[in-house]
Amino acid sequence: MSRTTDTAMQAEAAFSPVVTSLLGTDLYKFTMLQPMLHSMPANQAEYRFVCRNEPGYPLSEIREEVERQLAHLCTLRFTEEELRYLGGLRYMKSDFIDFLRIFQLQHRYVTVAAEGDHLVIVAQGPQIHVMFFEIFVLAIVNEIYFRRLATPEVLSEGRRRLREKIALLRTVGARRQNPFEFFDFGVRRRFSAAWQEEVVATFAKEVPEFFKGTSNVYLAKKYGLVPIGTMAHEYLQTFQAVGVQLKGFQKAALEAWVQEYRGDLGVALTDVVGMDAFLADFDLYFAKLFDGLRHDSGDPVAWGEKALAHYERLKINAHTKRLVFSDGLDLPTAIGLYEHFADRIQTGFGIGTNLTNDMGLPTLNIVMKLVSCNGQPVAKLSDSPGKTLCDDETFLAYLRQVFRVAAHP
Structure with a gap:
């Protein structure tokens, strides 16, 4: 056996997936996905990862492991047992369960890069596919980050x-x-x-x-x-x-x-x-x-x-x-x-x-937010300073004007 093959096998044996089930996400990803599938299945969207605070070590250092975790995530499918559970929730419709039966996250819709010390993650493509990356990306980044600090x-x-x-x-x-x-x-x-x-x-x-x-x-x-x-x-x-x-x-x-x-x-x-x-x-x-x-x-x-x-x-x-x-x-x-x-x-x-995550360690303030849909910017004018995520200042100004919302100082 070559040294390269041996090293690859050791790395595979050491791999511990963060996400083991597509059911392991927030309920509202399902409850939002269902109406979007029914009324706007052709939407194209972009979601972007942001860390709002200063981490204990550069997130760029975990880029490769985040990539591996996302590759594994994109192999997962819903099991019939999981679909029966979802189908038992009275607000989930049968055609939506049928969609989930064939659903699989697509790796080509998500990119991970390092820019200096920062981790750049973008999910871009059909909204009914890429919106499902959000919670999984955040859970993966968090867990990989804290594995180094776990004692x-x-x-x-x-x-x-x-x-x-x-x-x-x-x-x-x-x-x-x-x-x-x-x-x-x-x-x-x-x-x-x-x-x-x-x-x-x-x-x-x-x-x-x-x-x-x-x-x-x-x-x-x-x-x-x-x-x-x-x-x-x-x-x-x-x-x-x-x-x-x-x-x-x-x-x-x-x-x-x-x-x-x-x-x-x-x-x-x-x-x-x-x-x-x-x-x-x-x-x-x-x-x-x-x-x-x-x-x-x-x-x-x-x-x-x-x-x-x-x-x-x-x-x-x-x-x-x-x-x-x-x-x-x-x-x-x-x-x-x-x-x-x-x-x-x-x-x-x-x-x-x-x-x-109340472990006595500083936590990450990370989000992965929708920033554009169908080629147009979208934004949130939060009641709290620092929570707005939109690069288009013209759109932000227009949104504030339409809803008569003052900008935070």
């Missing part, structure tokens, strides 16, 4: 912090008018797949009265939990580029969602162009049809008060609605928000990094 001491610290979270939950007192409920939203920035599973399994066993589900469809299936998720920014942003007037894109997106799901999956995301602009479009029709709203940027208390005031103006009983908070939460913050709102409206808390 028995780090895992021990993670377990200690997990025990502290459970102890804190057990101090939550008597219920207010509505119960405290939280969910795992931590696929994309997790320390590892194994650690996310340990966290989810531990919460499901120890505090089932509070822990009500996970966005990770694979873990929801494995542990009999509720898969959680509706829509993300990319869904609404897509409607900025699909033939409606820009000022009407939110209403068009919400209407398409209503027609697709007809009462299911009724939590709407509010911050693509800011809460004020969202509420201007979220009229009585939508406010009655949607079960609630999701917060993902800006001051959560101010946001929640705006939502409550909006329901009051529309003469809708807020006790029949839900506010879901999901912006950089930890459990103490979630409990504080619960205590503020829980006697006036139902609440839920999607917690990501602080559940699945």
Whole structure:
């Protein structure tokens, strides 16, 4: 056997895949993909990876391993058992399950490069294919990055912090008018797949009265939990580029969602162009049809008060609605928000990094966002500074003008 062949075999034997199932992604990738398949299957889109903070070592150093992981990802297919599970969710339609039966991520649609110390990852092609890369790319980058930093001491610290979270939950007192409920939203920035599973399994066993589900469809299936998720920014942003007037894109997106799901999956995301602009479009029709709203940027208390005031103006009983908070939460913050709102409206808390990557190590602030669709730029005008991702300043200025949103200083 040649030395080259021997080295290749050793490398293959050492390869440990980050992703082992296409089910191991956020539910909302499926719930957004279904209406896009039905109403806009020809869309062409570009998604781009960005690290918003300074990593402990250059991400360019993991480029080759990320490439290997993506090559493996593109060999995976849904199993019949996984498709039966998805088909058992009442909002998943049979033709969509048939599409997933033949679905396979295509390596030619994703590129990985190093530019200096930075990692550049772009997924470009048919949107109904490339949109599925997002969560997997982020999970792969995170896990490969943290494999270098994983030690028995780090895992021990993670377990200690997990025990502290459970102890804190057990101090939550008597219920207010509505119960405290939280969910795992931590696929994309997790320390590892194994650690996310340990966290989810531990919460499901120890505090089932509070822990009500996970966005990770694979873990929801494995542990009999509720898969959680509706829509993300990319869904609404897509409607900025699909033939409606820009000022009407939110209403068009919400209407398409209503027609697709007809009462299911009724939590709407509010911050693509800011809460004020969202509420201007979220009229009585939508406010009655949607079960609630999701917060993902800006001051959560101010946001929640705006939502409550909006329901009051529309003469809708807020006790029949839900506010879901999901912006950089930890459990103490979630409990504080619960205590503020829980006697006036139902609440839920999607917690990501602080559940699945609280190991005592600095975390990566990474995203992979839709930046163009059908050759046109798309953007989010977040309620938080630093969350906008768009290279086209002309489009950003126009978007701000249409929705009367001031630029962050």
